[in-house]
Amino acid sequence: MNAIPARIFLVRHGERLDHEDPGWAMKAERPHDPPLTKAGHDAARSLGLYLRTGRFVQPENVSILASPLLRCVETAQSITRGLVHAHTNPSLQIPILLEPGLVESVYYIHKDICKNKSLRGEHYPPWPIYQLNVWHKQHVTERVMLESAGMHPAPQYLIDHHGNLNELPPVDKRCAAAAKALIFSSAFAGRDVILVGHGQTTVLWYNAIATTPIAFAPPFTGVAELMPAPQRDNGNVYVLWHPQCTPFSTPHLGTEGPVAPRPKRRVVVPVQYVPKDDAEDS
Numbered sequence: 001m002n003a004i005p006a007r008i009f010l011v012r013h014g015e016r017l018d019h020e021d022p023g024w025a026m027k028a029e030r031p032h033d034p035p036l037t038k039a040g041h042d043a044a045r046s047l048g049l050y051l052r053t054g055r056f057v058q059p060e061n062v063s064i065l066a067s068p069l070l071r072c073v074e075t076a077q078s079i080t081r082g083l084v085h086a087h088t089n090p091s092l093q094i095p096i097l098l099e100p101g102l103v104e105s106v107y108y109i110h111k112d113i114c115k116n117k118s119l120r121g122e123h124y125p126p127w128p129i130y131q132l133n134v135w136h137k138q139h140v141t142e143r144v145m146l147e148s149a150g151m152h153p154a155p156q157y158l159i160d161h162h163g164n165l166n167e168l169p170p171v172d173k174r175c176a177a178a179a180k181a182l183i184f185s186s187a188f189a190g191r192d193v194i195l196v197g198h199g200q201t202t203v204l205w206y207n208a209i210a211t212t213p214i215a216f217a218p219p220f221t222g223v224a225e226l227m228p229a230p231q232r233d234n235g236n237v238y239v240l241w242h243p244q245c246t247p248f249s250t251p252h253l254g255t256e257g258p259v260a261p262r263p264k265r266r267v268v269v270p271v272q273y274v275p276k277d278d279a280e281d282s
Contacts, residue, residue: 003189004239005182006061008209008226010195010202011047012218012248013067013075014040018115019220025115030126032104032112036074043221043253044075048082050252055225055244057192059083059092065149065182066196067102068130070140075221076196077141096143098133101152101178102197102205105171110164125165129157151185152178175204183209183239202248209241214248222248 017034018025025031036044051057062083066076073096080094113125136144152174155167169177182188182195195205199217206224207213218224225244230237245251 003184003186004228005188005193006190006227007057007192007244008182008195008241009051009055009057009192010197010206010224010226010248011075011079012199012202012220012222013069013071013196014044014078015220016040016071018112025112026117028116031116031119032109032126033070033130035070036078040071040220041074041078043250044078045082045085046252047221047223048079049085050082051079051194051223052083052085052087054251057083057194059087059094061191062094062194063097063188063191064094064194064196065097065099065102065151067104067198067201068098068100068133068136068148069103069198070131070136072102072196072198073098073136073140073144076194077143079194079196080143093143095145096141097145097147097149098136099149099151099178099195100154101149101174101181102195102201103130103155104198105200106155106157106165106167107171108198108200113165121163124163125157129165151181171201172204175201176208179205179208206247210247211240211242216248218248219250221252222250223252224248 013036015037017037018031020037024034028034052059064076064080066072076096080096083094084092109129113119119126133144133146133148137146155174158166158168160166182193195202197205202218203214210226224247226241227244229240229242231240
């Protein structure tokens with residue numbers, strides 16, 4: 001039971017620029033890949049500080065995995081700044097691993113691209129769908145590692161006969177497989193793992209891991225914390241992943257209490273578990 005993460009935090013990215021300025025997407029070359037607003041950066045930095053002071057996350061024991069879309073990488077970057085704020089070693093560098101298993105589905109990517117009506121025909125879609133690790137390392141933060149987290153291969157993007165973008169495998173299967181790989185990856189054994197994704201993919205990962213699924217869209221920088229609880233039943237060992245706070249709450253913004261009671265319902269998940277494939281989109 002030592003070869004699993006100590007805790008898993010799932011975080012939706014911060015406020016995206018086109019939320020503050022809807023007209024931005026109408027002219028953007030990459031309308032599906034906006035940066036954060038200043039408020040988005042500030043909220044993510046506040047979340048990092050809250051994780052350090054309110055959830056006692058030790059920066060030396062953190063692994064951060066982020067979707068390779070820009071808003072998620074920037075959210076991860078600002079979370080790391082909050083984590084090391086007032087740390088005894090303020091120069092501590094927390095690496096950021098990019099994980100294709102967290103990237104948003106093509107359904108939402110397609111909708112965002114279509115906001116710019118000039119992106120048609122040979123201009124659809126803007127390639128690459130998400131920037132490579134080296135681009136993020138050069139243009140966003142040096143904390144991005146050149147190797148990806150490796151929980152799931154990059155999606156295969158295809159153009160269907162209607163000229164629309166599709167992906168293989170489907171997003172629910174991709175997220176479920178990546179969540180399973182994370183739990184049993186020795187690279188994260190005993191570590192606090194922070195996953196930064198999108199409203200849809202964070203919920204799909206959460207429902208693949210947690211004892212009780214949810215079906216709502218998280219707010220910007222909403223955070224869910226899961227902790228494993230080994231169980232024994234007739235000699236068999238099980239792991240239940242319990243929420244330690246209200247799923248996808250925002251206590252770091254000063255509007256909510258951080259801790260909720262554990263749910264009474266307990267769904268046994270065997271160690272050799274296969275994540276559910278029926279997680280709902282949000």
